Amino acid sequence: MFNLLKHHIKCVALILILTITSLRVGAQMRVGNIEGRVVGAEGEGIYAAMVIIAGTTQGAATDVDGHFIIRNIAAGHITLEVKLLGYTNRTLSVDVVAGHSISTGDIVMQPIDKELNEVQVVGKSAVRRQQEMAFAVSVVDMSMAYNSTISMGNIVGKESSVRVREDGGMGSNYSFSINGFSGNQVKFFLDGIPMDNFGSSFSLSTLPSNMAERIDVYKGVLPVELGSDALGGAINIVSRRNANYLDASYSFGSFNTHKINISGAYTSENGFSLRTTLYANYSDNDYKVNVQIVDLATGAKGGYRKVRRFADAFRSLGTWTELGVVGKPWADRLLVGIIASASENKIQTGATMDAVYGGIVSVNHSIVPTLRYSKDDIFIDGLSLSLFGTYGAVGTEYTDTLARRYNWLGEWTETTTRGEFSLSDSKIGNREWQAVATLSYIMTEHQSLTANNSFSTNVRKSRNDAVPDEPTNDVEQNLTKNVSALGYKVNFDKWNLLAFLKNYHLANSTYKQFDIFTDNERWEKVSSTKNKVGYGAALTFFPIADVQIKSSYEQACRMPEVNEMFGDGLIQKSNTDLKPETSRNFNIGAGYSRVFRNGQRLSVDANFIYRNSEDFIRKGVSVSSNPTTSYDNLGKVKTRGVEGGVKYESQFFHVGGDVTFQDIVDDARTVKVTGSYVGSGETENVTYGQRLPNIPYLFANGEFGVRFSNVGLQHSVLTLDYNCSYVHEYFLSFPGLGSVSSKKIIPEQTNHSLAVGYTFSDGRYSIAGECNNLTDAELYDNYKLQKPGRSFSVKLRYFINKK
Amino acid sequence: MKKNLFWLAGLCAMPFFITSCDDDNGTTTYSNSSSYVLSLGVTGTDGVTVYYVVSTDSLTSGTISANGNGIEQTGYHDYQKGGNTIFCIGGMGVTECTGIVRADDGNLEENGSFVFTNSLSGLTQIDDNTMLGVEIPANAEAGDKFTFYTIDANTLEITDKNTSVSVSPLSDLDWPSLTGFEYSNGYVYLSYCPMNSSTFDTNYTDNGYVAVFSYPELKLVNHIVDSRTGNIGSWNAYNGFMKDEQGDLYLLSNSNIVNGYSQTTKGASFTRIKSGATDVDEDYFFDFSEVTNGMSPSHVIYCGNGIAYAEVCTLNAEQQAEHRWSDTGLKGMIVDLYNKTAVEVEGIPIHDGDGGRRFAALYDNGYVYFRIGTSEGNYLYQVDVKNATAIRGAKVSATFVAGFFAL
Structure with a gap:
């Protein structure tokens, strides 16, 4: 190797x-x-x-x-x-x-009636900006969303090829799916820092949109600077760069939802800088759902009724604060900071709406000190260095100890088994160190080199107090990853090219019990290392003015997690032969973007993706509650997708839409069955050639907005925005099997939303009202879990950008 | 430009117009009027298993598949027949029981469902109208009482729930894992193996354990500890008991490592509880290991007149130790419980079983049918019980068979 x-x-x-x-x-x-x-x-x-x-x-x-x-x-x-x-x-x-x-x-700028003799320039700092042009990337301009009450995650979810999969309301389990990839296959970054271990209380579902300047959604090749083992894309939140500002907002709405956010930055003339984001969220999430009521005495399932969720409250609190200097001869930026966050989440349902819980609570907290340094033209002209390091202490507590069975009316009956889902009073502790260094050198007008090294090491321990004898209690698991990447960029007016090579290295270890119940019983450390090389290239070409053609190819991989490789150290078997998930991704796209003389802008783009993915890491075929199944490299999937969008904007209105179709099919002719009860070896794959279930494959978004200036007050802006999103129906299981009438489907869904915003005193004050799910349609996700019906929210915001 | 804008507006409005009616998810029927019902388990490349209950009239030729047919059921499922209803037990996040019956027009239809409080460990038929279910908490920390459910087999409703019976003394050595649950002549019999609920180790394999409850009082009347045998049945395979025409129960003891035991301390044997008795019949002992030179039945199905078909493990304890839970190395034998003999079936390749699941096999009119995974795919095998011969039958386009019935 x-x-x-x-x-x-x-x-x-x-x-x-x-x-x-x-x-x-x-x-x-x-x-x-x-x-x-x-x-x-x-x-x-x-x-x-x-x-x-x-x-x-x-x-x-x-x-x-x-x-x-x-x-x-x-x-x-x-x-x-x-x-x-x-x-x-x-x-x-x-x-x-x-x-x-x-x-x-x-x-x-000063209006013509006022005289001003000198131009004021604020925050004149040279910020190197990555040239992302060759990547398949959607850039979400968050400044458009500062007046909106929608969560950052859902704003990203409006991009083509991207779906947010959520289990319910605020704080519920959510994941992103990019071209059908999800879970560990999609990576998240905050200003280029991997967010893998910042904890769930500091995530896209809880962070305020006002902290971000933009969000980059990479749908294929990742820039070298984001050294990570993402298989199917990445999301990078780029925080706001204003040198001096204060943005404070409060929103409230249906289901007793409240959000407070204060973001701000202060930069003194001598380069001292303080920037902070503070947020607090609360929601009862007591929206109505249409469910069957179970008679707790007879177990009979009654008719459907609309009832309120009763144990789904969520609260979270967090900050990201940085302090340091900018614009010094020895540092463009040197900042120390801390991420601190906590959340408490009551869990109302299990995998389906049939599983209703009343007393399961998950608590998360994280403390993550951060350090960032960057300097352009360090030592020699054209050489820049950026470094960051984090240490994270992230804990999760999960409590499920009630001996009760609930129904959707909130009624309960005493049961003989503690734990509504599975008896647990567990604490999981993670400690993680992370260090990322990027060195780039501009060699000539047309060429540059970038080298990146990302290192992280994570130690995890868990303890279940409800089952004190559980042998996995306090067993240490360690995962160390190092990703090195080297990229070479060529830039010309008509085209530019990026080629890169990555090396993924992984070492993980845990302790396992051997020879249980013998005199020789002992815990031994077991460890394993893996190495993998990835490479790729991205090309952009401007054949004529306003037209851009992009193409990229990558051999990507995701390394196994410690759990996947070693199981839980006891029951789940280890599989140290586990290979990384791999995917060969090819993207090609064309875009047309034109700004007309009167400032109108039209953009049209279309993209095609082709992916061959294999060796997905999944729990082995487990058809009984077989306790010893291991994780395995299963499956082979072929993805072909097209997406397209148009957008037109002028000073007075904007209109646009996009459509995504992705055909993700099972490409495995045979299934390898191991460690299961139903025979072993290769067997025929019954679902070969069929579309993968439980993934939306056709969806679209549309938007229309108008903008009026100076309505009522001078220096005011009134905006009206309409958004809709459509998801075509999809099956929960492979489409070709079973009679049509018994197939479990997630029906077609359309969500309309409307927003009104009014900003006055030239942007200093704003008030916005929103209505989501205007038609009160039944919206679903994962296994038909129901999402909120019609809801209203109001946001009040104060913004000042000091010169 | 104006034309373009028009087009754009149309595109945005598109989602409004792409609408259709929701499918009616009421009672559904399936156009098949044959006499066999199989539940096909299909595990996709996504690692998720979905079950399809299909009907077929031929078990000996053609292909049985769920392509465009069968009642779809998601989540782990187990199948048992009671009267003329197939009880489909399982689901996602909750344990549901759905009934499947053959309607007057010959089609399969779902006839109702209910939800268990937590899960279900065992289910047995009391009479034509009544089923009895039992739930054992997952471990000692989770609880120390059984839950018995009395179920109306016609309306599919829980008519009574008993939560007062203590798991002790079954839990005295280690936590009991149910291996068999059967009703006969006024008593309910529950066989189990003591198994560590965290490590799944079995350290008490020197005795056969059966709890005997009176019915309908559900009072523990005897806790059988039979030192002649190892534990009765094996984990999650529901192979502890066979009931003959007289109501006598025949108990299988195997303690096979390939069926989940962590040790084997006794050979395989059959013992008996006579109809209406609360203790084992000390006069009956069928030393299967001795008769077969050390082999051990993993799964059994009763065929009538004291004859059973057995899936017999050909591996010795040492070989089994390398394949715990694998249910591997099986061949077929016809077992005569009355005369204590066993004859090998010709025509069945050495194969893997469905261990950890109920043996999905059907005895019908002199033949036993079940699935074997071969290098050419999954096939049903038809065993001629009288002549101890077998032939390969219909192909099964599925990962495994989860339930197999004549209905």
């Missing part, structure tokens, strides 16, 4: 050296980018302002929020001119650094 890896590295290194030397000769011209935001006196974004490089025709128009970016500017000292009818023209000087994206911060 190692020899093979060495060989890979040698080959790639050789190719890189040859290419670099050949390109260096002719290319001496060096370019960079400028980005920023044009704002009014109160910090509100100004739409359709022209930003031009003096003496050239190069420039850009600002978008609805005032943002602009001008690419490929020759390095050196330039003058920017900012022009808009009704405002005084502005000019400012900027030093363009080759290979960098220089931020001007907010450029404040």
Whole structure:
């Protein structure tokens, strides 16, 4: 394995050296980018302002929020001119650094009746921005969502190819599915830091949308900087970069739901910086569900009734606070911080609505100190370094000790068995260290190299106090992962290319009991290591103006988790032969995006994906309650998907929609049956060629919004937005089996939502009202778990962006 | 441009118009009018098993599959017949009992369902109208009382629940794992093996244990400890008892490691409890190991007149130790319980069983039918009980067979 890896590295290194030397000769011209935001006196974004490089025709128009970016500017000292009818023209000087994206911060414009002699430039920090263009990526601009009460997760769920799978209301189990991949196959990042072990109380379902500037959803190849073993994509939350701001909001709504959020940043002139996000969420989640009422005496299932959920309350509290310096000669950014969060979640249902619980509670808490450092042009021009480290102490407590059986009316009867689902009073403790380093070097105007190394080590212990003799109590499990990646980027006006090589290394260990009940009974440490090489490339090509064609290919893999490899150390058998999950992903897409002279913008894009995935890590075929089944590499799946979207926006309205179709089929001709009761060896796979069940395969989103300025008050904006999402019906089991009338299906669903927002004092105050599930339709997810019906919410927000 | 906008607006509005009626999920019928019913377990590449209850008229030729037919049931399921109803027990997150009957028109239909308080450990038929179920808590920490359910077999409703019977003395050595549950002539018999509920180890295999309860009082009248045999039956295989035409119970003891035991301390044997008795018949002992030179039945099905078909494990204890829980190395034998003889069946390859599940086999009109996984796929085998011969029958397009009935 190692020899093979060495060989890979040698080959790639050789190719890189040859290419670099050949390109260096002719290319001496060096370019960079400028980005920023044009704002009014109160910090509100100004739409359709022209930003031009003096003496050239190069420039850009600002978008609805005032943002602009001008690419490929020759390095050196330039003058920017900012022009808009009704405002005084502005000019400012900027030093363009080759290979960098220089931020001007907010450029404040004054209406023509006021005179101002100097242009104010705020937060002039050079922030390197990754060029993501070659990836299959959806960028969710969160500034559009600051006035919305929808959770961050659900905003991401509106992207094509992405589904949020949730069990219920606020705080319920949720997962993301990207092109059919989900669970451990999709990874989450916060500013590039893997969120694997930040705990469930600090996750996309609880974090406030106001803390994020944007969310990048990668649907195939991941950038080298996100060193991780994701199989099917990743989600990176990029926190807000405003140097000085305060954003405070409170929302309340149906089901006694309350959310408070305060996000802010303070940066002093000498570079001291403090940034924080604080949030608190509460909901009773007592929405109505349509369920059968079981007579607790006879066990008879009565007719369907609409009843309120009665034990589903959720509360969470958390902060992410960072303190440090920015813009120092020795550090562009050096921040120490802490993530602290806690949540308490009552669990109302099991896998289906038939399993109703009244006293199961899950409590999560995490303390994660963080350290971030970054510096551009460190030691030599064009070399940048970013480092971060985290330590996490994350705990989960799960309590299920009642000897009761509940029905949907909240009635209960005493039972002879403690534990409504399974007797548990357990605590799971995780301690994790993480260190990620990224070094990148811009070699020439057209080429750069990036190297990344991500290391994490996790120690887990669990204890079930309800079953004190459980032999797995306090058994230590360890998982160490190291992912190294090397990427090479070539940039030209007409095309750019990224090629990368990754090496995944994993070491895990646990303790196992041997020779139980003999004199020789003992615990022994067992461990295992795995190594795997992945590679890929992404190409973007601009055949004509406004048209972009992207293509990427990756050999991706996900390493086994410690549980999967060693079982629970006792009953679940270990399988140290477990291979990583692998997937060969191919994406090709085309996009058209055009900004018209009057500031209107039209974008159309379409993508096709093809994936061959195999060796999924799943619990072995377990047809009885066989206690000793191990995890196994099962299954082979072929995915073909298409997605497409259109969006049109102008100063007054926007309209758009997207459709995703993904055909995910079982591609295994035979099933390997091991460690089960029903024979072993290879058997015919009855479901070969059939679509995988329980995954939505056809879904669409639509949006329409209008925007009126100066309604009622001066400097105010009124917005009306309508969104709809549609999911075609899908089966809970393989579609070809069983008579049609007995098939368990999740019916077709359409969710309409409406939002009204009013912002005045140039964005300082806003109030928004929303109605989700306007038609009170029955909405479902995983195994027909019911989601909330019509609900209302109101959000009050105060925002100030200090100059 | 205007035209484009129109088109865009149309696209957005599309979800409004793509609507259809929900399927009616009422009572459903299935167009088949044959006399055999199989539950096919299909485990997909997603690792999830779904069950399809299908009807067929031929067990000897063709392919039995769930393609476009069969009643779909999700979640772990176990099947038992009582009267003319197939009781389908299981579900996702709850233990439900759904009845399947053959309607007047010959089609299978679901005729009702109810929910157990927690789970179900065993179910037996008392008479044409009554079934009795029992639940044992998963471990000592979870509880120390049985729950007995009296079920109306016609309306599928729990008519009585008894939660007062203590699990002790069954739990005195270790936690009892039910291996057989049978009613006969006024008594309910429960066989079990003492098994550690965390490690699943069995350290008390020197005796056969059967609890005898009076019915309908459900009072423990005797706790049989029979030192002639090892534990009766094996884990989750419901193979502890066979009842003959006189109501006599024949008890199987195997303590096979391939069926979940962690040790074997006694050979395989059959013993008897006479109809209406509360203790074993000391005069009857069938030393199966001795008769067969050390073999041990893993699963049995009663065929009438004291004859049973047995799936017999050909591995010795040492070989079994390497394959705990695997239910492997099986061949077929015809066992004469009255005359204490056993004859090997010709024509059955060495195969793996359904251990850890109830033996999904059918005795019908002189023949025993069950599934064997072969390198060419899953096939039913038809055993001629009288002549001790077998032939390969219909192909089964499924991962395994979970239930097998004539209905």
